[in-house]
Amino acid sequence: MKNLIREQVAVALKRLDLGDADGHLAKRGVRFERTRDARHGDFSANVALVVAKDLGVTPRALAERIASALPGSPSIDRVEVAGAGFLNFYIQPRYWLGIIQQVLAAGDAFGRNSTGAGAKIQVEFVSANPTGPLHIGHGRGAAYGAVITNLLEANGYAVQREYYVNDSGRQMDILALSVWLRYLELCGEAVDFPASAYQGAYIIGIARALREEVQAGCQYPISAVYNGLAGLDGDALLDALIARAKSLLGPVRYRRVFDNGLNSVLAGIRADLSEFGVRYDQWFSERSLAETQAVDRAIAKLQSLGRTYTKDGALWFNARAFGDEKDRVLVRENGQTTYFASDVAYHTNKFERGFDRVINIWGADHHGYVPRVKAALAALEEDSDRLEVLLVQFATLYRGEERVQMSTRSGEFVTLRELVDEVGRDAARFFYVTRRCEQHLEFDLDLAKSQSADNPVYYIQYAHARIASVFRQLAEQGWAWDRKRGENAVAVLTEAHEQGLIGAISRYPEIIEAAAREREPHQLAQYLRELANAFHGYYSAHMFLVEDESLRNARLNLIAATQQVIRNGLAILGVSAPESM
RNA sequence: GCGCCCUUAGCUCAGUUGGAUAGAGCGUUGGCCUCCGAAGCCAAAGGUCAGAGGUUCGAAUCCUCUAGGGCGCGCCA
Structure with missing residues (x-):
């Protein structure tokens, strides 16, 4: 839907001979977003506010011109100009209702997309020294890494998980x-x-x-x-x-x-x-890097490229020339290679394995380590932008x-x-x-x-279990869910709670995309709470198992779709979706 | 000392990357089960977005400075 609106605006700009703005809209701060307030329609665009600046006209006047130049679409009910010059788009209720069927048809696949186009991403996380059991601090990196990788997969990336x-x-x-x-x-x-x-x-x-x-x-x-x-x-x-x-x-x-x-x-x-x-898909041994001479090869390559020098009996890498704040030792005076030397070999190895992108999830205490690894990759004439380091802050523990x-x-x-x-x-x-x-x-x-x-997780799981319970109750009353009948009757879902719940469901694919793109699993957790909230409110306000067969089945379709989305979201978080609790 | 990160309601945290009147949970106060699960719902109270400048149509969000907190600054890993 966002894309539809984006295209509409692009066409309008072209008609107004402002086509040069097209294609660079996002870069210039033009946003197509969900509104926070229903009184502002369903989506809003700030395009007039941004473009007016360059043209030296008032945003409101430009907004009016863009609005009248929009081609229109059966999915869009109307467009209004509001506030300082926002374009507010009101979507046809029909479009929203269709989302229920989309969810039920797609099932577990609902919300997944192919943005990643199969690009290979490696994510390395936890990687705690095997000197003792994992503690609560490691748990954060583990949970974060697991969800990030699940999100990337849901967006069509080929993910490899490595320790x-x-x-x-x-x-x-x-x-x-x-x-x-x-x-x-x-x-x-x-x-x-x-x-x-x-x-x-x-x-x-x-x-x-x-x-x-x-x-x-x-x-x-x-x-x-x-x-x-x-x-x-x-x-x-x-x-x-x-x-x-x-x-x-x-x-x-x-x-x-x-x-x-x-x-x-x-x-x-x-x-x-x-x-x-x-x-994990792979447990990668540091020791193996030395045993296969990968460390020696990495050092030799740096030497042959002229990135090293000898000082105080040690071999140094000229990291400062590549953005690090000081040079780093590769081989100590005693002849032993450093951990850093292993890491150079390790990251070289990662790139050799053909990943399009390599993500490291590190504890925040390692942040000072990022520039030197990137420096080494740059020195080895690799594209260091393909390495992305995500830093996770420590957990402080209280009793x-x-x-x-x-x-x-x-x-x-x-x-x-x-x-x-x-x-x-x-x-x-x-x-x-x-x-x-x-x-x-x-x-x-x-x-x-x-x-x-x-814990809020129970709030979400409870919504899932509650829906399962409704279907059990349905069977006990001798009824069966007629999905087809529900589909034909979705137009009866006109209550505010129903509209709100449908709106929440329709946001799910956007959340999956944004949470992965921004590496922010909490967006999904937050969203699921909101979805559960919309459901619980609906549950309290209305009966689902009513006599009216059309209304009953339409509602069952809606809550079945809700349950599906909760299940899909929880699966990505690695949390179970119980039928009862 | 230098560098990076953080500071939003009593507490724990969101805030769609610069948008319209800053939101949840917990806690507090009050209401809702003769009806699909009350692990729920509805409502109220609670804010100088650490502070001060700046950028612009518009700032919790961007820039500078200040205060407070965390982390890093090894020929350790």
């Missing part, structure tokens, strides 16, 4: 060390477990499994482990202990301890995400009034699993995506648990 597994580096060494020390404890050694190692209880579980597997095969006397390390603490102690673990165990057994930790934690993460309704600090190392965090166990997957998923992602999220655990029934 980048940081399975190498110092953090992982600390995990391996933590597991080994707990293992030594289980072997009966008196370990003074370092405060900066991973404290979480899950480490002990992993250590126990390791001990079952290798028995005493990785055991060393504690005196040998700590020999010569007295006086060290903090990070220095950790690094020394990691070096000690590697030297005592040797590469094979160290890798075994390491992989025990990695695989166990990763299995937990996979299970948690799966239970949260988040699925009532008290703020809860979270850190994986200290083991003090509320896990995603605990959240899902306590408030349920539907409520958790919905809660995460009702807020704009650049907004800090205050997550009150007490509220989420104690008042879970007040």
Whole structure:
């Protein structure tokens, strides 16, 4: 409908010999929008306000001229000039009524479109270090990423969901060390477990499994482990202990301890995400980039393009020449490549895989990292605009009034699993995506648990279940839904509540498009609440199961369409649509 | 210190990318089940859109400054 109006206006402008404005309307701020107020018609256009500026005429006069030059359409009842010079379009009720049939005919496909035309988009999200279970902060990225990908698919994109597994580096060494020390404890050694190692209880579980597997095969006397390390603490102690673990165990057994930790934690993460309704097409290993020499190749390419230099024994990438605020190290003085070097290789790899667009969903604390990755892509002569980084603000966690600090190392965090166990997957998923992602999220655990029934998700689900209940009631009264009869009688749906509900339904495809385009899942969540509100109001005001067969079936068609749209929307949010609750 | 993000009703948040009289939920106050599910509906109260300038037909939205909050500024990942 918006497109129809846009075409109408374009024709009018051409007739008035203002055709040059055509085609650039959107860029110049011309909008065709739904009105907020029914007194302004159904759609409004500010075209006269914008174009009048260039012509030096009054917007109102121009609006009158455009209005009279409109070709008209059977779907458009009338057009009025209002306010400062708005064109208000009133749509024929017939057109609105047709939407019910469209929904029922399209079913699960209603609202989907082919805007994306099959373009390949990769979305990488969560990608938390596999050093511990996912916590509530990760849950936000998981929910956001899942809904974004669902939205993109609904818009006709070919989406690939990916998790980048940081399975190498110092953090992982600390995990391996933590597991080994707990293992030594289980072997009966008196370990003074370092405060900066991973404290979480899950480490002990992993250590126990390791001990079952290798028995005493990785055991060393504690005196040998700590020999010569007295006086060290903090990070220095950790690094020394990691070096000690590697030297005592040797590469094979160290890798075994390491992989025990990695695989166990990763299995937990996979299970948690799966239970949260988040699925992936690919789990991409950072380690594999080094093992396939992809990191070396990326560095070599930067070198051959002359983007690097050596300083202080390290190899630097000339990031400043590509918009970053400082240059970045690729190979450290000790010969090890940096995480950044892996990331250059990783993003190169993504582009090599032929995605038209690559989206990273990162925590907001990584925002400073964006320019350097883009700089590297630009330096490698890739189109860095094909990489889009969406930043999700952290969730701050409260228990009532008290703020809860979270850190994986200290083991003090509320896990995603605990959240899902306590408030349920539907409520958790919905809660995460009702807020704009650049907004800090205050997550009150007490509220989420104690008042879970007040979560708006139930309001929407209730509308869906209520409609299911009406159809059950219909059958109990010995009636059957005659969809054809309802379709022929839709013109009887003249009540204000019915018009409002039909209007709400008709907005759904626009919401799906806008929420995907703007990467804003909360628009869909917000919309579903409004749709449910329109339905609940209707339900309270009117009986559906009336004696009049035509009216009854017309209403059943309307609420069946409502239910379909709710189901489609909830599916994209990853929330269930119950028949009863 | 420098950079990015945020600030809207008592609380948690929307506000269709510059549009017409700024909206919901929770909470508060009052009303609605002899009728399809009251996890619902209807109504009331509640605002200097952090503050000050600017841009224009028009600003919560754009630009500048100020205040407050978050994050980042490693040869960590």
